[in-house]
Amino acid sequence: MEKTANNWFVYRITMVAAVGGLLFGYDTAVIAGAIGFLQANYQLSSAMMGWIASCAIIGCMVGAMFAGGLSDKVGRKKVLMLSAILFAVSSIGTAMPPNLTWFVVFRLIGGLGIGIASILGPMYITEIAPAAIRGRLVSINQLGIVSGILLIYFVNAGIAGLYDEAWNITTGWRWMFGSGIIPSVVFMLLLFFVPESPRWLAKKGQVEEPLAILTRINGRGQAQLELDQIRATLSEETGTLGELFKPGLRKALFIGVVLAILSQITGINAIMYYAPEIFKSTGDGSDSALLQTILVGTVNLLFTIVAIKYVDNWGRKGLLLVGSAGMSVCLLIIGGAFYLELVKGYIVLVFILAYIAFFAVSLGPLAFVIVAEIFPNRTRGRAMSICLSALWVAVFMVSQFFPILLESIGSAYTFWIFMIMSVVTFVFVWRLVPETKGRSLEEIEQSWTTGHAASQHPRPLVAK
DSSP states (O other): OOOEEOHHHHHHHHHHHHHHHHHHHHHHHHHHHHHHHHHHHHTOOHHHHHHHHHHHHHHHHHHHHHHHHHHHHHOHHHHHHHHHHHHHHHHHHHHSOSSHHHHHHHHHHHHHHHHHHHHHHHHHHHHHSOGGGHHHHHHHHHHHHHHHHHHHHHHHHHHHTTSOHHHIIIIIHHHHHHTTHHHHHHHHHHGGGSOOOHHHHHHTTOOHHHHHHHHHHHEHHHHHHHHHHHHHHHHHOOOOGGGGGSTTHHHHHHHHHHHHHHHHHTSHHHHHHHHHHHHHHTTOOHHHHHHHHHHHHHHHHHHHHHHHHHHHHHOHHHHHHHHHHHHHHHHHHHHHHHHTTOOSSSHHHHHHHHHHHHHHTTHHHHHHHHHHHSSOTTTHHHHHHHHHHHHHHHHHHHHHHHHHHHHHTOHHHHHHHHHHHHHHHHHHHHHHOOOOTTOOHHHHHHHHHTTOOGGGSOOOOOOO
């Protein structure tokens, strides 16, 4: 009797990979609860505060730059394991640095892990997932990220509430960073129980092992068809960096890079990294600001679940258009509230939460989904490294200059700059981003190489 698709197997693999996303979010957002205490402990200027918040991003850039090529050589699973080790080292080091310089060094190491996870999580899931539910599964990686962000918000608030302000300034922030060792070890252990990417195995010339994995995912008949399709497209690819700059794939690379950058310069990390400081600027104390930050993380989580539910029904492009339009309106109102000094009530909180909701159903998960989908098998690692290195450059610029912008031009104009970027995102998606739902990775690849955008040749959704 022919074996049928095993969605439980696919979801189990996806959830393990998404723990890497959880570490990504956890390690990225830990700074939000600690930055105020670090500033007081080390007497940081605005520029130094920006550097401490953004130094890990330098590591992210380097990790993203080399992760794709390294994973093409040694496999997706091994490089995911490397990211877990880097997270663990960073957690221990940032918890007890002898001075600020060593704190930065260990944050850079953590950044390497984040950069690797940002590429390998969505890439690995994309190469495992059946086409009919690929958007949903890759979005689960984003669910892992926002779960990690929300978890560390709770951890930060819990630690901050243990003792008084003076203890937090000298010791509490160390506990916040050190807590990351627990999910790091969990991730390392779980990775022993998942298979390698079948597409990477096929690229290395193996047949039996990728066929066995694809059979568990899609059923025997479909698995053989998919493996034949993978091997056919691999035979047509050179796998070189230059291939990405040929007509067709050049457009895919442009879309991937620009979408990755726009997902960040619309302001999300300014809010996620500095949320407590933003809420303090509206007149709230430290405790209230940390609780409001937890509310931000909760909304982010809930609306990421909405994206997971509807991405394979409504499609990537529709959700991106709705999200970027909603973000534009919210940022306009937030900037207006600061400009008119209407910040003492709930207007800033309400529209920051609305902004987070629109981001979470669109750019949050779908930038990673699209970047992971649109490139050929042989060059996916290198292409994603280029796109997500650009993403981390954008994250660095936002996190480094956000406090400087607040000090120099004020909150209103800073949020209006993010609003303009959201409008640019809407126009870019509308004009250039193709719809990829329901198409196999090989079909998407062929649509570029034949000179046609995927959206111009819609195909029916094929049940796996």
